[in-house]
Amino acid sequence: MQRILVTGGAGFIGCNFVHFIMVHTRLHVTVLDKLTYAGTIDSLSGLPSGRFEFVQGDICDAALVDSLTPTVDAVVHFAAESHNDNSLEDPRPFLDTNLGGTFTLIEAARKHGTRFHHISTDEVYGDLALEDPDRFTESSAYRPTSPYSATKAGSDLLVRAWVRSFGLQATISNCSNNYGPYQHVEKFIPRQITNILDGVRPRLYGQGRNVRDWIHVADHSSAVLKILEAGRIGETYLIGADGERSNREVVEMLLEIAGKSRDAYDLVHDRPGHDLRYAIDSSKLRRELGWMPGYRDFDAGLSDTMQWYRDNEDWWRPQKAATESKYAGQGH
Numbered sequence: 001m002q003r004i005l006v007t008g009g010a011g012f013i014g015c016n017f018v019h020f021i022m023v024h025t026r027l028h029v030t031v032l033d034k035l036t037y038a039g040t041i042d043s044l045s046g047l048p049s050g051r052f053e054f055v056q057g058d059i060c061d062a063a064l065v066d067s068l069t070p071t072v073d074a075v076v077h078f079a080a081e082s083h084n085d086n087s088l089e090d091p092r093p094f095l096d097t098n099l100g101g102t103f104t105l106i107e108a109a110r111k112h113g114t115r116f117h118h119i120s121t122d123e124v125y126g127d128l129a130l131e132d133p134d135r136f137t138e139s140s141a142y143r144p145t146s147p148y149s150a151t152k153a154g155s156d157l158l159v160r161a162w163v164r165s166f167g168l169q170a171t172i173s174n175c176s177n178n179y180g181p182y183q184h185v186e187k188f189i190p191r192q193i194t195n196i197l198d199g200v201r202p203r204l205y206g207q208g209r210n211v212r213d214w215i216h217v218a219d220h221s222s223a224v225l226k227i228l229e230a231g232r233i234g235e236t237y238l239i240g241a242d243g244e245r246s247n248r249e250v251v252e253m254l255l256e257i258a259g260k261s262r263d264a265y266d267l268v269h270d271r272p273g274h275d276l277r278y279a280i281d282s283s284k285l286r287r288e289l290g291w292m293p294g295y296r297d298f299d300a301g302l303s304d305t306m307q308w309y310r311d312n313e314d315w316w317r318p319q320k321a322a323t324e325s326k327y328a329g330q331g332h
Contacts, residue, residue, distance in 0.1 A: 007081030010039035020221035059101035091147035098151035127275035180217035206270035208248030216295035240280025241293035
């Protein structure tokens with residue numbers, strides 16, 4: 001491979017992947033991004049112009065996608081509507097982007113014989129009981145519980161069907177919850193961090209017992225590159241870093257990192273359909289491709305992330321007031 005197309009490359013996980021590619025490979029990257037509220041060109045500043053190109057556009061635009069796909073050796077598909085709360089408020093954009101956009105991309109990839117990697121989420125598997133020792137594997141049944149996770153499950157199934165029906169040269173990865181630089185302040189960890197930095201008490205849904213399996217976004221990037229280079233066509237790989245923590249634990253750790261009392265947070269009413277627990281078994285990825293996470297100390301990863309938000313207030317500050325106003329309107 002010499003050239004790749006990254007959809008959603010101005011969003012949180014996509015932009016981190018692009019930065020990772022620039023440091024660790026010699027690939028040329030074209031980013032296709034619509035620049036909705038969750039994506040900003042500022043997340044891609046400083047990249048070398050000789051190896052990087054940005055195209056503003058919609059993955060549902062068949063003509064645009066068809067013009068870009070034959071110019072690259074692979075498509076890495078990050079673009080998605082991804083916020084659960086937003087999907088409960090208005091599911092339509094999730095259907096359009098996550099299903100319609102994925103269809104448009106895989107049709108172009110099969111037409112031009114282009115390698116395709118689809119980025120998905122562990123939320124397609126539903127949730128696990130808090131005390132259940134099991135973790136999700138590649139053979140876990142799909143049980144999505146929100147419009148977001150349902151549309152991501154649907155996009156996974158589209159890719160699988162195109163592999164079987166049309167010989168699409170594709171792989172899929174389902175990853176656990178990411179954290180790290182460039183994440184929009186509407187998301188759980190950056191919202192807590194920026195509230196703490198602003199002297200505002202963090203807020204937790206319900207009792208804060210819900211568990212997520214956290215992975216630093218740099219480790220997600222390294223796993224995707226490994227799958228792109230060596231993954232078996234038609235296979236799905238789960239990406240996780242053994243980072244299970246309850247929401248309460250995460251907030252208490254962030255408060256401690258900031259030098260504040262661990263109990264300086266408030267509880268608010270739970271959101272509808274709040275999944276209890278996610279947990280990823282990434283042994284297939286580790287066994288077959290030799291991947292291992294670099295951030296094995298969650299405390300260190302959180303500390304680095306908080307420092308990034310301290311150092312980059314100009315990046316997140318414009319988002320903050322509108323985000324908090326929206327949450328206030330929802331009682332959160």
